[in-house]
Each structure stands twice: as C-alpha cells, then as structure tokens.
Amino acid sequence: MEQQSAPEAPPTPAPSKGKGMWIGLIVVVIVIVVLLGAVFGGLLAPPATTVPQAVYHVGYPGDAIKYLPTVWTNRAQWTAKWFFSEGLRDQGFVDQLKAAGVNVSQIVGTAPTTSQDPAILASETIFNQNYTTRFGDRTVGLFASQAYDGIFVMALAFAKANTTDTSSAAWKQAMRDVSNPPGTVIRPTEWAKARAELAAGRDIDYVGASGAVNFDQFGEVGSDYEVWGVNSTGKIFQKQFIAEGSWLPAPRPAPAVGTRSDIGPHPMALPVKIGTILSMTGSLGLYGPDILNATILAQEEINNQGGIWGGQLTMVHDDDATNPTTGSTVASKQINTDQVNAILGSLASSVSQKIYEVAKPAGIAELSPASTSPIFTTLDTVDLFWRTAPSDALQGKAAALYAYRDAGWRKVSVFNINNAYGNGLGGVFASDFTSRGGQVLRSVSYEPDKTSYDSELGTLFTPVVARAPPARVSRPEDGVP
Structure with missing residues (x-):
C-alpha cells in the first residue's frame, strides 16, 4: 500500500489587537478598584476616639x-x-x-x-482654738478664716484712717498699711495690742488666720495651695502642699508696702456698721454657717477689747441664697436702709459681682472672703473691691x-x-x-x-x-x- 502523509494542521490564528487591549483594560480596572477599596475603606472606617x-x-x-x-x-x-x-x-x-x-x-x-511659715501657722492655730472654743468642737470650714481676717483687717483700717468713709483715700491706704509689712506683727485676737500700736503712731502688720493678708495694688492676696483628698474614714485631709509661685514663670505682683501711722494721740470714737451677705442657703449653703460664725467671732473680740476707739462694731447679716439677684437686692437694702459702712460678701463670684455693681456707685467697699474669679482683678478700678481669698488665676x-x-x-x-x-x-x-x-x-x-x-x-x-x-x-x- 502506498503511505500517505498526514495533513498539515491549520495555523493558529494570532490574537487580535482589539482583544488584547480589552484584557489590559480589565486588569487596570481591577487594580484601580482594589486601590480605591483600600483608600475608601480606610476613610470610611470609624475614626480612632x-x-x-x-x-x-x-x-x-x-x-x-x-x-x-x-x-x-x-x-x-x-x-x-x-x-x-x-x-x-x-x-x-x-x-x-x-x-x-x-x-x-x-x-x-x-x-x-495656709502657708507652712511658722509665723503664719501660729496665727492659724490661735484662730482655730478660739473658733472651736466659741462654737464647739467642730471643723473650721473653708473660707471661715478668710472671713475672720476680712472683718479684722477692715476694722483695723477704720481705726487707722479714723473715718467710716471707705471711698476715701485715707481708708484705702490704711487697708494696705495695716496688712502689709513693715510693722509690729498683729495676730488674731490681738485687737488691744493693735490699737495701742496705732495710737502710739507705730506701724502694724496684720498676719491673719488665713495667711499673710498682704494686699497688692489690686486689693488681692497670694496663697499657697493644697491637693486634698478623702481618707478611708471619709474625712478630708491634705495630700500635698504646693507653695505659692511654684507654678508661675513670674511672681505675683509685689504687695504694697505699709506707711507710718498718722493716727493722733486722741482718735475719735468710731461706731462702724458692717453688713455680711453670705450664702446660708442655695448651692453654697453648706459653707455659710461656718463663715458667718467667723465674722461674729471677730466682732466679739474687737468689741470686747474696746471697739474702734471706743465705738462699737455692729453687724447686719443677710442671706443671698447663692443667687445674684438676691445678692443685689440685699446689698441695696444694707446700703440704703441699714446704712452699712462696708460689706463682707459674698461667696459666689457671680453674687459678689452683683453686690459690687450696687456698692460701687454708693462708695461702699466690698470685701469677699471666698470669691475667686479672675474677673475682679480688672473689674475694680477704684479700690472698692477687696478679697482675702486668692484669685483663681x-x-x-x-x-x-x-x-x-x-x-x-x-x-x-x-x-x-x-x-x-x-x-x-x-x-x-x-x-x-x-x-x-x-x-x-x-x-x-x-x-x-x-x-x-x-x-x-x-x-x-x-x-x-x-x-x-x-x-x-x-x-x-x-x-x-
């Protein structure tokens, strides 16, 4: 038989140019989709909180x-x-x-x-002992010592200036004179000693229950601070002491320097009336009773030791209910009806601000033992607002x-x-x-x-x-x- 050769296979057709382009395009699309998924997946994921x-x-x-x-x-x-x-x-x-x-x-x-300075701690101890003796064995509340100092130093200023006009330059200067060095140190309860020094024409420097009470040009005082906590029995205690100035890049403005007393040998008997406007009720009602007690203690000590050159210190007490409107109302009552010479109050800064708005036009000084808002540093430009509590600045x-x-x-x-x-x-x-x-x-x-x-x-x-x-x-x- 004759051998026949196998037929040749037809040639494989080359891929068309158009089909290759489609394959490439599909690959590109897949890559883009993957990349976009990664990007938008990250953007749409919940942000870290x-x-x-x-x-x-x-x-x-x-x-x-x-x-x-x-x-x-x-x-x-x-x-x-x-x-x-x-x-x-x-x-x-x-x-x-x-x-x-x-x-x-x-x-x-x-x-x-209170400062850890032994001289200031001595004043605090005197006040605490007298307070508990007078009002029973109870813890002295926050800002009670500042209230005591407020009454005492205002009375000293009335005595030195020998005037009841708190808008006068003499009384304003006297506030700094009696509270700042130099001078004979006067501590809580030492009213008779202070009167004798003033009558003799000698300088005094009141070192209070709450601190040095060195008023600066703004009528403000400095302070040390504590970090406080509560122990296992539920009682407040001091955890840490923070000295004044340790947090500041620059010191607080220096306090004013007292000047020599200009009281004559026969000062005039000076009856003085101070109104207190405190929070006995409302959000700060827990603080009011202790602070009121401290003002009463100062009044009793002053009057029991001869008063202000023989004149008695009387006081009018009102509750502001921790409410600015109420504070304004009772301030008007004390100034216009009770005829007070000065006001100690209030606790809440918002209430003290309203009292100041009433007291300033009347030329009546206000001293707060507890209002700490920084606004008062620049609010008062006429030396009619003072405070024995430091600014929250x-x-x-x-x-x-x-x-x-x-x-x-x-x-x-x-x-x-x-x-x-x-x-x-x-x-x-x-x-x-x-x-x-x-x-x-x-x-x-x-x-x-x-x-x-x-x-x-x-x-x-x-x-x-x-x-x-x-x-x-x-x-x-x-x-x-």
Missing part, C-alpha cells in the same frame, strides 16, 4: 450632689478620675456623697491653704501643675458651672494645662439649680476623635522634658 483620663470639676455642692452619684453609678463606662476645685471642699458635702454610695476615697482636689495654674506633673494626666475634660467662678477657673486651668502639653478634650458648662444634668453628662463623656497633642511649652517646674 479617645476619652479623658480625668475631669476637672468646678462647681458647688448643691448642684454636684445631684449628678455625682449618677457618675459613680456609671463608672464602668465613665472611667475618668474626678478632680475637684475648692468650691467642693466641704466635709458636709463629702458626707452626703458617702451616704449616696459614692466611694469618696477616690476624690482629689485643690484649694487655698493662681489656683488654675496650681491645679494644672498637679494634673500634668504629679497625676501624669495628658488628656482631660473640664466640667464647670456657667458663672464667673466656673468659667474663670475652668478657663485658666484649661489654658495652663494645654500650655504644658496636655489636651483638653471637652469643656462643658452647666447651669446651676437644675433638677437633672443627664444631658450635660452625656456630652461630657461622649468620646472625642483622637488628635495630636498641642506643642508643649517648656516648663521647668513640670520636671519632665
């Missing part, structure tokens, strides 16, 4: 007792530590929290405190120093009452804490005297989108790079 390590709380007991038990109940999700201002440093308030089931041993806060910095350096917090929120005190102190703290390199995640203010604060608490504890910390200003006192 953060919560505060601590909440700086500026407020009053009357409001705080309504919401802090709620915070404690929700502590599993609201994990921030609470850091209190001096407005909440009250044993009665701590007792209320404890009764409501709050673990008060976790509380920490700041407050003005100091406390805000002391609190920020502790929070950043000692507690080690880097992220905080601020929860403050919406008034002159809360906004002032909260603002100073936030500014100084930020300058140290910390972050203030939220600043939430609340209105006083509400029945519920659930909305404000919800805002306060809503997580915040994480962000880079601010640039840090080098602060040697922080002890960190």
